[in-house]
Amino acid sequence: MKGTIVAVLAASILTLPPASRAATEYGxxxxxxxxxxxxxxxxxxxxxxxxxxxxxxxxxxxxxxRGCWMNISSDREYEKIKIKVDDGVIVFPLTARGKRAVVQGxxxxxxxxxxxxxxxxxxxxxxxxxxxxxxTVTGPVKFYQIRASGAVID
Numbered sequence: 073m074k075g076t077i078v079a080v081l082a083a084s085i086l087t088l089p090p091a092s093r094a095a096t097e098y099g100x101x102x103x104x105x106x107x108x109x110x111x112x113x114x115x116x117x118x119x120x121x122x123x124x125x126x127x128x129x130x131x132x133x134x135x136x137x138r139g140c141w142m143n144i145s146s147d148r149e150y151e152k153i154k155i156k157v158d159d160g161v162i163v164f165p166l167t168a169r170g171k172r173a174v175v176q177g178x179x180x181x182x183x184x185x186x187x188x189x190x191x192x193x194x195x196x197x198x199x200x201x202x203x204x205x206x207x208t209v210t211g212p213v214k215f216y217q218i219r220a221s222g223a224v225i226d
Contacts, residue, residue: 095226099162102126102176102222110146110153113179117216120179127153127175127218131168131225137199139163141217144173154217168225177220182213189213 104126113120113127129144132152142164143152155175157164184192190206192213197204 095224097222097224098164099157099220099222100176102174102224104176107174110144111148111151113153113216113218114146114151117179117181121181122178124176124178124221125218129153129173131164131171131173134164134166134169135199136166136201139165142168142173144175154215155220155223156217157220162220162223164223164225171225173223173225175218175220175223177218177222180217180219182215182217184213186211186213 104124106126107128108120108125110127110129113125127144129146129152131142132145133143135141138159140159140163141154141156143154145152155164155173155177186209189209189212193209194204194206
Protein backbone atom coordinates (compact mmCIF):
# COMPACT_ATOMS: atom_id res chain seq x y z
CA MET A 73 0.00 0.00 0.00
CA LYS A 74 2.78 2.40 0.98
CA GLY A 75 4.65 1.66 -2.28
CA THR A 76 1.49 2.29 -4.31
CA ILE A 77 0.97 5.73 -2.71
CA VAL A 78 4.59 6.69 -3.39
CA ALA A 79 4.28 5.56 -7.04
CA VAL A 80 1.05 7.54 -7.51
CA LEU A 81 2.61 10.66 -5.96
CA ALA A 82 5.73 10.33 -8.12
CA ALA A 83 3.62 9.89 -11.27
CA SER A 84 1.53 12.93 -10.32
CA ILE A 85 4.62 15.10 -9.84
CA LEU A 86 6.10 14.01 -13.18
CA THR A 87 2.93 14.96 -15.06
CA LEU A 88 2.60 18.45 -13.58
CA PRO A 89 3.05 21.24 -16.15
CA PRO A 90 6.45 22.96 -16.01
CA ALA A 91 6.62 26.14 -13.99
CA SER A 92 5.69 29.10 -16.13
CA ARG A 93 8.51 31.40 -17.07
CA ALA A 94 8.09 35.13 -16.96
CA ALA A 95 8.49 36.81 -20.32
CA THR A 96 10.46 40.04 -20.55
CA GLU A 97 9.23 42.85 -22.78
CA TYR A 98 11.67 45.17 -24.57
CA GLY A 99 11.02 48.51 -26.22
CA UNK A 100 7.42 49.13 -27.22
CA UNK A 101 6.45 45.48 -26.95
CA UNK A 102 4.61 43.59 -29.66
CA UNK A 103 1.20 44.70 -30.89
CA UNK A 104 1.06 43.24 -34.44
CA UNK A 105 -1.38 40.34 -34.33
CA UNK A 106 -0.37 38.20 -37.32
CA UNK A 107 2.95 36.36 -37.28
CA UNK A 108 4.97 36.37 -40.49
CA UNK A 109 7.33 33.47 -41.08
CA UNK A 110 10.99 34.46 -41.39
CA UNK A 111 11.21 32.27 -44.51
CA UNK A 112 8.40 34.28 -46.16
CA UNK A 113 10.32 37.52 -45.57
CA UNK A 114 13.55 36.05 -46.93
CA UNK A 115 11.75 34.56 -49.97
CA UNK A 116 9.99 37.83 -50.84
CA UNK A 117 11.77 40.70 -49.06
CA UNK A 118 10.47 43.34 -51.48
CA UNK A 119 6.93 42.57 -50.41
CA UNK A 120 7.75 43.39 -46.79
CA UNK A 121 10.17 46.34 -47.08
CA UNK A 122 9.17 49.14 -44.74
CA UNK A 123 6.26 47.16 -43.32
CA UNK A 124 5.73 46.33 -39.65
CA UNK A 125 5.94 42.58 -39.11
CA UNK A 126 5.86 40.21 -36.17
CA UNK A 127 8.29 37.28 -36.31
CA UNK A 128 9.07 34.49 -33.88
CA UNK A 129 12.09 32.28 -33.43
CA UNK A 130 14.85 30.95 -31.23
CA UNK A 131 17.59 33.44 -30.42
CA UNK A 132 20.78 31.98 -31.87
CA UNK A 133 23.14 34.91 -31.32
CA UNK A 134 23.27 38.23 -29.43
CA UNK A 135 25.66 41.16 -29.84
CA UNK A 136 28.26 40.68 -27.12
CA UNK A 137 29.30 44.32 -27.02
CA ARG A 138 26.12 46.36 -26.74
CA GLY A 139 23.18 43.99 -27.08
CA CYS A 140 22.14 46.03 -30.12
CA TRP A 141 21.23 43.06 -32.33
CA MET A 142 20.29 39.44 -32.18
CA ASN A 143 19.78 36.74 -34.78
CA ILE A 144 16.71 34.59 -34.57
CA SER A 145 16.18 31.29 -36.31
CA SER A 146 13.83 30.89 -39.21
CA ASP A 147 11.07 28.34 -39.50
CA ARG A 148 13.38 26.74 -42.11
CA GLU A 149 16.54 24.95 -41.07
CA TYR A 150 19.85 26.87 -41.32
CA GLU A 151 18.15 30.24 -41.87
CA LYS A 152 18.11 33.24 -39.59
CA ILE A 153 17.30 36.93 -39.67
CA LYS A 154 19.01 39.78 -37.89
CA ILE A 155 17.01 41.87 -35.45
CA LYS A 156 18.64 45.30 -35.09
CA VAL A 157 17.94 48.14 -32.66
CA ASP A 158 19.55 51.53 -32.18
CA ASP A 159 22.42 51.30 -29.69
CA GLY A 160 21.16 51.81 -26.15
CA VAL A 161 17.46 52.10 -27.06
CA ILE A 162 16.87 48.39 -26.49
CA VAL A 163 19.59 46.15 -25.05
CA PHE A 164 19.21 42.43 -25.62
CA PRO A 165 20.95 40.44 -22.85
CA LEU A 166 23.49 37.76 -23.71
CA THR A 167 21.46 35.40 -21.54
CA ALA A 168 18.67 35.56 -24.14
CA ARG A 169 20.55 33.15 -26.40
CA GLY A 170 18.61 29.91 -26.67
CA LYS A 171 15.33 31.53 -25.65
CA ARG A 172 12.26 32.19 -27.76
CA ALA A 173 11.68 35.71 -29.08
CA VAL A 174 8.67 37.42 -30.56
CA VAL A 175 9.76 40.59 -32.35
CA GLN A 176 7.99 43.48 -34.01
CA GLY A 177 9.66 45.86 -36.42
CA UNK A 178 10.11 47.10 -39.96
CA UNK A 179 11.85 45.04 -42.62
CA UNK A 180 14.78 46.90 -44.13
CA UNK A 181 17.30 46.24 -46.87
CA UNK A 182 20.99 46.75 -46.16
CA UNK A 183 23.12 47.32 -49.26
CA UNK A 184 26.89 47.75 -49.07
CA UNK A 185 29.73 48.17 -51.49
CA UNK A 186 32.49 45.57 -51.26
CA UNK A 187 34.62 47.93 -49.17
CA UNK A 188 31.74 48.72 -46.80
CA UNK A 189 30.98 45.00 -46.48
CA UNK A 190 34.60 44.22 -45.63
CA UNK A 191 34.56 46.81 -42.84
CA UNK A 192 31.17 45.54 -41.62
CA UNK A 193 32.25 41.88 -41.52
CA UNK A 194 35.59 42.78 -39.91
CA UNK A 195 33.67 44.65 -37.19
CA UNK A 196 31.34 41.69 -36.65
CA UNK A 197 34.29 39.31 -36.41
CA UNK A 198 35.92 41.59 -33.85
CA UNK A 199 32.69 41.62 -31.80
CA UNK A 200 32.53 37.82 -31.89
CA UNK A 201 36.24 37.30 -31.34
CA UNK A 202 36.58 35.41 -34.62
CA UNK A 203 38.76 35.77 -37.69
CA UNK A 204 37.64 37.38 -40.93
CA UNK A 205 39.26 36.98 -44.33
CA UNK A 206 38.51 40.08 -46.46
CA UNK A 207 39.15 38.09 -49.65
CA THR A 208 35.84 36.30 -49.03
CA VAL A 209 33.97 39.49 -50.00
CA THR A 210 34.16 39.72 -53.78
CA GLY A 211 31.49 42.30 -54.52
CA PRO A 212 28.58 44.31 -53.17
CA VAL A 213 26.49 42.72 -50.42
CA LYS A 214 22.76 42.95 -49.77
CA PHE A 215 20.80 41.47 -46.89
CA TYR A 216 17.57 42.04 -45.02
CA GLN A 217 16.98 42.62 -41.35
CA ILE A 218 14.24 43.79 -39.03
CA ARG A 219 14.60 47.16 -37.32
CA ALA A 220 12.88 46.24 -34.07
CA SER A 221 10.58 48.53 -32.13
CA GLY A 222 9.76 45.90 -29.54
CA ALA A 223 10.30 42.31 -28.47
CA VAL A 224 9.17 39.76 -25.95
CA ILE A 225 11.66 37.13 -24.83
CA ASP A 226 10.80 34.10 -22.73
